[in-house]
Amino acid sequence: MATDRICVGAIAGAFGVRGEVRLKSFCAQPEAIAAYAPLWTEDGGRSFTVKLTRGTGGGLTARLSGVNTREEAEALRGIELFADRHKLPNLPDDEFYHADLIGLEVLDTSGAPLGRVKAVHNHGAGDFLEIIGGAATLLLPFTKAAVPTVDLTVGRIVADPPGDLGDE
Incomplete structure (x- = not known):
């Protein structure tokens, strides 16, 4: 059932007024999400480079390429982000994506x-x-x-x- 991309996070909404997003990471080490960029939308129609800017109570904030305003960031709320499978670590035998x-x-x-x-x-x-x-x-x-x-x-x-x- 291998897929070419794995969901590694989601955009929780806008943060601030300059296009930063609140990012929910599904990675074991939340900050690792940036290393798997570019991250893709589920349909593969859009990709983003990721620059983490800070941690916020339970999540991260980030700058995504091509997102420059609060309105653009807010429009991405709820979008799941996918990484190319080959960029992800191999899991031990008792762990699964x-x-x-x-x-x-x-x-x-x-x-x-x-x-x-x-x-x-x-x-x-x-x-x-x-x-x-x-x-x-x-x-x-x-x-x-x-x-x-x-x-x-x-x-x-x-x-x-x-x-x-x-x-x-």
Whole structure:
């Protein structure tokens, strides 16, 4: 399920009046986002070089190429930023880019299909896989206990849902 670009951040809005943006980094080291530039919009229609200007409570501020006014910066609010995959670090065997998990088939430990990964969510308490199977949606904690096997080569996840989550 490899993609050429991986989402590494998003523009949270304008900062100041000279075109700076508030930048939310999805990188393990938030400041590393600048090293992956140019960053692209999802459709690949626009790219930006990034110069970090300062940290702000929980985020970063940056100057993006071609963004010179507060209005231009504010117009980019909500835009996700993507880096070319080859610029990103290789991950250890037990870590994955979310984009690589989307679309993978999910089976339970006996081999019965549970569905496919639709999304990966993190609301502060760890990652959850959203699995769509038939009419049911399953939110599965992305832990070693609940997801003992991820095989990107085969395109499959083996899951052991806690309790009776997988019994529907």
